[in-house]
Amino acid sequence: MSFLLTCPNCGTREVTDFGFGGEISARPTARPSLRELGEYNYFRRNVAGVQREWWFHRSGCRAWFIAERDTVTNEVLLTELPRGPGSPESVA
Amino acid sequence: MSRLPPQPGERIDRQSVLRFTFDGKPVEAFEGDTIGSALFAAGRRTFSRSFKYHRRRGLLCCAGQCPNCIVAVDGAPGVRACVEPVKEGMRVEHLNAQPGLELDVMRATDLVGTRFTPPGFYYKTFIRPRRLWPLYEKVLRHAAGLGVLRKEQADREWRTEYRRRHADVLVVGGGIAGVAAAKQAAAQGADVVLVDEGQVEPVPGVEALGRATALGYFDGMVPVWQGDTLHQIRAPAHVFATGAIEQPLVFAGNDLPGVMLSGGALRLLERYAVSPGTRAVVVSTNDRGLEAAARLHDAGVTIAAVADLRASATEATRALQTRGIAVLQNHTIVAAEGGKQVTRATLGGVEGGNGAAVGGNRAAGAGGNGAGAAAGAEVSFECDLVVVSGGFAPATSLLSQAGARTAYDEARGHFVLADLPPNVFAAGEVAGHADPDAAARSGERAGRQAAGGSPEDAADQPIEQAPTAVPPPVAGQTHGKCFACLCEDVTAKDIKLSIDEGYDSIELSKRYTTVTMGPCQGRMCQLASIRLMAQETGQSLQTVGTTTARPPYISVPMGALAGRPFQPAKRSAIHDRHRELGANIKWAGDWRRAYDYGDPQQEALAVHEAAGLIDVSTLGKLLVRGSEAGEFLDRLYPNRFSDLKPGRIRYGVISSDAGRIVDDGTICRIDEDTYYVTTTSSGAGAVEEWFSWWLADWQMDVRLTDFTQGLAAVNLAGPKAREILGALTDLDCSAEAFKYLDAKHATVAGVPCLILRIGFVGEVGYEIHFAAAHGEHVWDALMQAGREHGIRPFGLEPQRILRLQKMHILVGQDTDSESTPFSAAMPWIVKLDKDADFIGRWALEHYAQEEPAARLVGFTLGDGYVPTEGAVIIDALGAPAGQVTSARFSPVLDRVIGMAWVPAPLARDGATVAISDQGRTVSAHIQTRPFYDPEGEVLRS
Amino acid sequence: MSLAFLSPVAADDVAIARSPMERMAKAAGAEFEVRDGWNVAVRYAGETAERTVAWADVSHLRKWEVEGQGGEFGVARREGDAWVCPLTSDRALVIGGAEPSPTALDVTCNYAALTILGPQARETIARFCALDLRPQHAPPHSFRPGSIARQPGMLVVEAEDRFLLLFGWATAEYMWTVVADAATPLGGRPAGIETIETIEATEDTDA
Structure with missing residues (x-):
């Protein structure tokens, strides 16, 4: 695995520059049942295809951003900074 | 000696003689010789012993493709003699033969019979009796593998280097097409790198790397190994002009020294003026093999016979006929025989074929794929050279790694490129353009496109080439072993057997028989094994498909991949002081840290009795x-x-x-x-x-x-700590003015500091944080001021004793991914009455209601035995019920203390648990309150 | 409470600030002078102007983190003696010069720094860093945060063939080793800041 990612702050770098934060999942907004809590903590969709996911520019600006990546081909379709509470990726 | 008079275009300098040794014996070579050409010129025919059967193997491809000439040079194994230039004084040794190349005792594996080493032999044979495995293993370890790493390898003076190179276009392959592509891309203004396994001519405006092998394709990054340097070349566009690889034929004895590919025989002749033999039998599916026969004839080699697998004559046939050489159409070789090298070749007729159509029919015909080939009358010829040409398969490995698809071409009998991903281009013979002019045009076109230009014109249709025959998957099996794979000694029968045993897909058969998994990486055996698989399973070759091409494309020394031996290390700003004090310095995460200064017990005692100073800059x-x-x-x-x-x-x-x-x-x-x-x-x-x-x-x-790296921090602790700190600051350090858990900003020894009064080690303590540039200054000042009070530096190990006395947990040491604040005896840290949500709230609300199965507690041991961290707590029945996480001898308490996870019912003062450790069982007493200063009176004083 | 403890400025001249590469520089033959409270390697024994590549410890350059100052990504602005390097849309790292504002956070000791210069500078950096520093892709004043020798770092292209590398203070000894190892076979040697200042002066004149 040696693809490139474009950090919204720093530009395009080798993937080894970054930390992977996994697929974006929504944190329960109200008190969850034990099953809901378990699913949030431990279950992943693990899609074969395009997925929105967190990345951390560990070797650069040390900021988190969001990428859309095809997990089959590693093609990165877009990267962007998170848009904050209320946005689709918000876990709050 | 088989050196010929000067040949046109030879690459040797006959004026310059080099000397090297092979297995200790001196060999002479000319400047420009490879190890292989020099040894062959000196009369050597056996270059290696095969992997499994220890059969003799000689030069086959002379192009660095096959495994037959792999030797060790100056102690480094895995060098291909046929392409490695001779250097004065180099020490060359054979691999995989004991005691020597000419007499190899492991040859018995071949002579005893094939039954001895079928695929899966190890797994089938050495499973019982189980108790004998250690013995088997010892023998097998010795028998397996090629070459031995020198014991002194670690000390070897070999500098390897990584070099990152960004380019606009990377061209792999420096033949006609590759050079044309590089020139054209550079002319478009692109920044171009050109790499080739052999010598490469300089191209203006292009960085040309010769004797450099592209090892693989990793999402646009291509590692290129060149001697001591691993270039990591990243480019947005790639041109692969990787050519084609001449294929061997599968027949009985096809591995004997003296059986050579036509390209190999010609390279010996034309580049090094070495005659590959004196009397040759030539067998070919194509014109190039026939052309080689003509050139060998012209160079003085007697052509004993020529077999053409095609039915009809071509221009090349007529060229031989004018030389008085007859060509047997519709014939192939069924056997090569000989002892140390080939002495006789047997030819036989090919059943009903007519050129390219043969393969087409066979591929389509279920079950009949080449079966019954080479029927009819057989004729034998004495010879010392068998030249074979089984066709030229495009070298698509790197392209496949880059995402190209291939499809089976029935007319040509091999897989051709079908589909290329964006920004990946193919040029020259790999793309079907064998004709030099067409290759150059395809190169220019690829170079232009790779540099971002438009293709301008439509791609050439590959020029109609003379037809080529598709050889039978195997011929002459009744005569002896027919090798599909030379690297791993896999015969045609082995592949059939693997299919019979159920490994009926090419990927499974590959893993079972290890065909294509040797040093040639499938160059010599991929197509052969697919043909055999198709024949045995009755599938078409397209259905059988190819195995996945994987890096590395060539065997590469681990040292070249490893690069320079530097490991990132973090060091505190005070690190030199620890060195000067003779500290025992070890890794702690990615930091280098002082574990102790020689006496952890005394260092811990000093903190209780006077004062200690520890560098905690790593926080x-x-x-x-x-x-x-x-x-x-x-x-x-x-x-x-x-x-x-x-x-x-x-x-x-x-x-x-x-x-x-x-x-x-x-x-x-x-x-x-x-x-x-x-x-x-x-x-x-x-x-x-x-x-x-x-x-x-x-x-x-x-x-x-x-600020982890920007701030140094030290912890000054002990009954004298207050006095020592007070001597260096104007701050009122009295117990009343500077209470436990107070933080103050003050100048210490002239340096602005944040001072935190905390008690990790259990005595009055000040954690002092300040700019890293002043690390040594503040350390020195504190040590100086503390000297009269008996201050000692203390390391990580005494700190661990001290904190354990207080039952202060170390996250990751005493806790694991299952531990909650409740089970780790810190329920007070969870404030479920907070209004707002917090991370972990829902889970912690749940755990607050639930009795944990295990709890973290302290324990003491009576008899001075310090259990291993990780020792098992066992229940009354001897079953594991928990584990020890920390244990130390406490000098101030004069006993062994520790922490452990125990079943919740036992997590109470006075309970006893059994610890099983290193074959002994000891009884420990549970304690839930800190061992030292349980009320924190000392800490707060 | 004050945040003065973050800053390497001592209250008196007893405490001299030291670079984490001081020991390495000393072993390589550096001569030191105290400048603005820092012990600085000013020159090396036998140092000549002729070089393929040289590296100089400039960890004493002051660094500040400032809020509300972004700028064009990937480009460092020259403001007086300082480089203003945008980290995010509203945060920038100021390298060198005087304190940019009273609210700026002093992060001087978070980053050690080396200047690498000379015709072989780019080739040297290619031995331990994957950043694309070809002139057409990283012209002077380019700013590139990214991995340097497998550690988080930042790189400013100060001029043609002259690069300022920033990396964690604690990794400095390792970095010196890596840079020296890469540069030495290319004919490189360490340089004192007097060399840097001379070159700077020349460049200013040229400009």
Whole structure:
């Protein structure tokens, strides 16, 4: 695995520059049942295809951003900074 | 000696003689010779012994493709003699033969019979009796593998280098097409790198790397190995002009020394003026093999016979006929025989074929794929050379790695490129353009496109080439072993057997028989094994398909991949002082740390009796600022920080949303909007990432700055600590003015410092944080001021004793990914009455209601035995019921203390548990309160 | 409470600030002078102007983190003696020069720094860093945060063939080793800041 990612702050770098934060999942907004809590903590969709996911520019600006990546081909379709509470990726 | 008079275009300098040794014996070579050409000229025919049967193997391809001439050079194994230039004084040794190449005892594996080593032999044979495995293993280890790494390898003076190179276009392959592509791309203004396995001519405006092999394709990055340098070349566009690889034929004895590919025979002749033999039998599926026969004839080699697998004559046939050489159409070779080298070749008729159509029919015909080939009358010829040409398969391996698809071409009998991904281009013979002019045009076109230009014209249709025959998958099996794979000694029968045993897909058969998994990486055997698979399973070759092409494309020394031997290390600003003090320095995470200064017990005692100084610069240090900083921390920690008063400190445990302990540390409020957070040394990076992750999501008015490396920190602790600190600062250090868990800003020895009064080690202690540039200055000043009080530096090990006495946990040592604040005996840290949500809240609400199965407690041991960390707590029946996480001898308490996870019912003062450790069982007494100063009176004094 | 403890400025001249590469520089033959409270390697025994590549410890350059100052990504602005390097849309790192504002956070000791210069500078950096520093892709004043020798770092292209590398203070000894190891076979040697200042002066004149 040696693809490139474009950090919204720093530009395009080798993937080894970054930390992977996994697929974006929504944190329960109200008190969850034990099953809901378990699913949030431990279950992943693990899609074969395009997925929105967190990345951390560990070797650069040390900021988190969001990428859309095809997990089959590693093609990165877009990267962007998170848009904050209320946005689709918000876990709050 | 088989050196010929000067040949046109030879690459040797006959004036310059080089000397080297082979297995200790001197060999002479000319400048420009390869090890292979020089040894062959000197009369050597056996170059190696095969992997499994230890059969003799000689030069086959003379192009670095096959495994037959792999030797060790100056102790480094895995060198291909046929392409490695001779250097004066080099020491060349054979591999895989004991005691020597000419007499190899392991040859018995071949002579005893094939039954001895079928595929899966090890797995089938050495499974019983089980108790004998250690013996088997010893023998097998010796028998397996090619070559031996020298014991002194670690000390070898061999500098290897990484070099990153960004380019606009990378061209792999420096033949006609590759050079044309590089020139054209450069002319378009692109920054071009051109690499080739052999010598490459300089191209203006292009960085040309010769004797450099592209090892693979990794998402646009191509590692290229060139001698001592591994170039990591990244380019947005690639041109692969990797040519084609001449294929051997599968027949009985096809591995004998003296059986050579037509290209190999010609390379010996034309480049090195070495005659590959005196009397040759030539067998070919194509014109190039026939042309080779003509050239060998012209160079003085007697052509005993020529077999053409095609039915009809071509121009090349007529060229031979004019030389008085007859060509047997519709014939192939069924056997080569001989002892040390080939002495006789047997030819036989091919059943009913007519050129290219043969393969087409066979591929389509289920079950009949080449079966019954080579029927009819057989004729034998004496010879010392068998030249074979089984066709030229495009070298698509790198292209496949880059995402290209291939499809089976029935007319040509091999797989051709069908589909290329964007920005990947193919040129020359790999793309079907064997004709030099067409190859150059395809190169120009690829170079133009790779440089971002338009193709301008339509791609040439590959020029109609003379037809080529598709050889039978195997011929002459009744005569002896027919090798599909030379690297791993896999015969046609082995592949049939693997299919019979159920490994009926090419990928499964590959893994079972190891065909294509040897040093040639499928160059010589992929097509052969697919043909055999198709014949045996009755599938078409397209259906059978190819195995996945994987890097590395060529065997490469591990040292070249490893690069320079530097490991990133973090060192505190005070590190040199620890060196000077003779500290025992070890890795602690990614830091180099002082474990002790020679006597951890005395160092710990000094903290109790006078004062100790420890470098804690490795602690994670985060500055959290902003109007919502307090609320931010309230959301991240189970306890509260928004109500912490400026100048005060509070302990905090970070929990995950699953309620598990992630890290711990102290949080000091500097002012209304500013907090100073410390984390564990090992958790510093992860906590910073954790904080910034939630901040990225919550988008609060908070700014994080990591000062882990920018600030040095020392902990001054002990009954004399107050006095020592007081001597260096104007600050009122009295117990009343500077209380436990107070934080003060003050100048210490002239340096502005943040001083945190905390008690990790259990005595009055001051954790002093200051700019790293002053690390040595502050350390020196404290040691100086403390000298009269008996101060001692103490390391990580005594600190571990001291903190264990206080039952202060080490996250990751005493806790694991299952531990919650409740089970780790810190329920007070969880404030479920907080109004706002916080990370871990829902899980912790759940755990608050539930009795944990195991709890973290302290224990003491009577008899002085210190159990291993990780020792097992066993229940009454002897079953595992928990584990010891920390254990030390405490010099101040004069007994062994520890912490352990025990079943919850036993987690009470006075209970006893059994610890099973290293074959002994000891009884331990549970204690839930700190071993030292349980009420914290000393700490607060 | 004050945040003065973050800053390497001592209250008196007893405490001299030291670079984490001081020991390495000393072993390589550096001569030191105290400048603005820092012990600085000013020159090396036998140092000549002729070089393929040289590296100089400039960890004493002051660094500040400032809020509300973004700028064009990937480009460092020259403001007086300082480089203003945008980290995010509202946060920048100021390298060198005087304190940019009273609210700026002193992060001097978070980053050690080396200047690498000379015709072989780019080739030297290619031995331990994957950043694309070809002139057409990283012209002077380019700013590139990214991995340097497998550690988080930042790089400013100060001029043609002259690069300023920033990396964690604690990794400095390792970085010196890596840079020296890469540069030495290319004919490189360490340089004192007098060399840097001379070159700077020349460049200013040229400009």
